[in-house]
Amino acid sequence: MIIPVLVLFLCFSILFLNDKQDQSYKKKKPILFLTIVILTFIAAFRPEDMADRENYLDFWNDWGGERFEIGFTFLSELIRKISDSFYWFLFFFAFFSITLKINAICKLTTLIWGSIILYLSNIFILHDMIQMRCAIASGFLLHAVYYIGTRNLKKFLLVSLFAMLFHYSAIIVLPLWFLNIHKPHKYFYIGLIFISYILGGIIPIETIIGYIPIEGIQNLWDMYETTVDSEINIFNAMQLGRTLIVIYLLLTIDRISLYNPFAILLVQIYAISVIALVLLSSVPVVAFRVSELYQIVEIAIVPMAIYSIKENTFVKRMAVVLVATAFLLMNIFYVGILK
Numbered sequence: 001m002i003i004p005v006l007v008l009f010l011c012f013s014i015l016f017l018n019d020k021q022d023q024s025y026k027k028k029k030p031i032l033f034l035t036i037v038i039l040t041f042i043a044a045f046r047p048e049d050m051a052d053r054e055n056y057l058d059f060w061n062d063w064g065g066e067r068f069e070i071g072f073t074f075l076s077e078l079i080r081k082i083s084d085s086f087y088w089f090l091f092f093f094a095f096f097s098i099t100l101k102i103n104a105i106c107k108l109t110t111l112i113w114g115s116i117i118l119y120l121s122n123i124f125i126l127h128d129m130i131q132m133r134c135a136i137a138s139g140f141l142l143h144a145v146y147y148i149g150t151r152n153l154k155k156f157l158l159v160s161l162f163a164m165l166f167h168y169s170a171i172i173v174l175p176l177w178f179l180n181i182h183k184p185h186k187y188f189y190i191g192l193i194f195i196s197y198i199l200g201g202i203i204p205i206e207t208i209i210g211y212i213p214i215e216g217i218q219n220l221w222d223m224y225e226t227t228v229d230s231e232i233n234i235f236n237a238m239q240l241g242r243t244l245i246v247i248y249l250l251l252t253i254d255r256i257s258l259y260n261p262f263a264i265l266l267v268q269i270y271a272i273s274v275i276a277l278v279l280l281s282s283v284p285v286v287a288f289r290v291s292e293l294y295q296i297v298e299i300a301i302v303p304m305a306i307y308s309i310k311e312n313t314f315v316k317r318m319a320v321v322l323v324a325t326a327f328l329l330m331n332i333f334y335v336g337i338l339k
Contacts, residue, residue, distance in 0.1 A: 002332060004038070004042050005042065005120060005124075005125070005328075006328075008035070008038065008039070008120055009117060009120045009121065009324070009325075009328060012113050012116045012117045012120065013117050013321045013324075013325075015031075015113040016111075016113035016114045016117060016303075016317055016320070016321065017314060017317050017318065017321065019113055028112055032102055032106070032112070035102070035116065036095065036098050036099055036102055039094070039098050039124065039128070040091060040094045040095040040098055041091075042129070043090065043094035043098070043124075043128045043129050044087055044090040044091040044094050045087070045090075046090075046129050050129065050130060051130050052130050052131060052132070053130075056089075056090070056132060057086060059076070060076070060086050060089050068133065069133060069164075069165055069166055069167060069168055070165055071162065071165025071166045072132075072133050072136070072165070072166050075092075075093075076089065079092050090132075093132050093135075093136065094128055094132075094135075096136060096139075097127065097128050097132065097135035097136045097138075097139050098124075098128055098135075099139075100136065100139025100140060100142070100143070101119065101123070101135075101138070101139045101142060101296075101299070102116075103143075104139060104142035104143050104145075104146060104300075105119070105142070105299065105300060107143070107146045108142065108145065108146055108149075108260075108262050108266070108300045109260060109262070109300050109303065109304065110260075111303040111304065111306070114302075114303030114306070114317070114320050115299045115300055115303055116299075117303075117320075117321060117324040118298060118299040118302050118303060118320075118323075118324050118327070119299040120324070120328070121324040121325070121327040121328035121331070122298070122327045122328070122331060123138070123295075123296060123298070123299055125331050126292065126331070127292075131292075133166050133167045134167050134289075134292065134293070136163075136166040136167070137163040137164070137166045137167035137169075137170040137293065138163075138292075138293055138296040139296075140159045140160070140162045140163035140166070140170070141159075141160075141163050141170060141173050141293060141296055142296055142297070142300070143159045144156050144159045144160050144163065144173050144176070145176070145262070145265060145266065145269065145297060146262070147159065148176055148177055148179070148181065148265060149181055149261060149262045149265050151181075153177070156177060160173045160174060167293075169289045169290070169293060170293060172290055172293060172294070173293075176269060179265060179268050179269070180264075180268075181264055181265045182264065183264070184250065184253045184254075184257070184264045184267060184268060185268070186250040186251060186253055186267075189246075189250055189267075189268065189271040189272075189275075190247055190250055190251075192271070192275050193243060193246065193247065193271065193274060193275055193278075196275045196278040196279045197234065197278055199279060232277065232281040232284045232287055232288075234277065234278045234281050237330065238327065238330050239274070239277060239278075241323075241326065241327075242270075242273075242274050242295075242298075243274050245302060245305075245323065246267070246270055246271045246274050248305065248308075249267045249270065249301060249302075249304075249305060249308075250267055250271060252305070252308035253267050255307060255308055256304050256305070256307040256308055258307070259304070259307040260304055260307070262300070263301065263304055263307075266297045266300055266301035266304075267301055269294050269297045270294070270295070270297050270298060270301050272294050273290075273291045273292075273293075273294035273295040273297070273298075274291070276290045276291045276294060277290075277291035302320065302323060302324075303320050305319070305320060306319075306320060
């Protein structure tokens with residue numbers, strides 16, 4: 001699956017580098033629809049040894065269905081009434097999650113090609129090809145971010161509910177409503193990033209949560225603590241790279257926000273994703289889930305870095321392509337999740 005992803009990545013990189021003027025998604029609809037179809041086929045026909053595929057195959061064969069959320073289980077039963085093919089099951093959910101994210105990208109930014117190369121470099125591989133339920137939840141989360149920016153509480157709550165029906169951890173989207181969409185508080189978040197690295201190593205988060213006198217929280221936390229997962233290196237190359245990108249975006253957000261009304265909100269959520277991975281690192285499964293869900297905004301905010309430089313030059317667009325390339329190469333050669 002490396003070859004088709006690399007080909008698409010190259011094609012959209014060329015489109016982004018040559019897209020001199022931002023255009024509305026309406027002029028790009030044919031390419032976007034074709035992209036959704038191609039990505040759906042790639043995700044549906046993923047390698048048989050890819051992570052989590054066996055779990056979903058067991059689920060489709062009526063094993064352990066109670067493990068999954070209500071929305072996912074309900075839709076799966078509807079799909080089964082149409083066809084009992086496992087590939088139809090994979091195809092449907094891939095099409096659903098990819099369409100959600102492409103549609104949200106078009107709502108949040110005019111830098112569509114730039115967002116797609118960021119999407120291909122990480123989120124598509126991690127979510128749509130592996131974590132199917134999280135892929136749908138993160139798609140709804142992106143729409144929730146849009147409704148936070150437009151201050152539409154009813155639609156925000158509705159899409160947040162949909163996200164939770166596919167992944168219970170999507171409940172973390174609710175506090176985002178209270179973020180300030182007009183003031184970035186950039187030095188506050190930069191300070192939090194540095195403080196998180198200090199507290200993450202000195203005060204394990206489970207020590208703090210252990211004092212919360214709510215039985216439900218304690219039971220959920222006990223379950224996560226006993227979940228087997230690898231340790232997190234909070235100084236790994238991808239995490240440090242994101243930290244530097246977030247700091248740069250925060251320092252230049254005043255200019256970036258002149259070009260996009262969602263930029264301030266997006267950069268705050270991106271900063272929270274970096275901070276969450278560090279603060280929750282003592283319980284890896286929680287750290288990854290929280291950070292990865294918030295991290296979905298990366299595909300919209302990172303390309304906006306081109307607005308931080310006055311002239312719309314080839315060089316600054318190339319910088320975004322290089323960042324996406326670095327993420328893609330790390331997923332292929334370092335993380336090893338794309339074969």
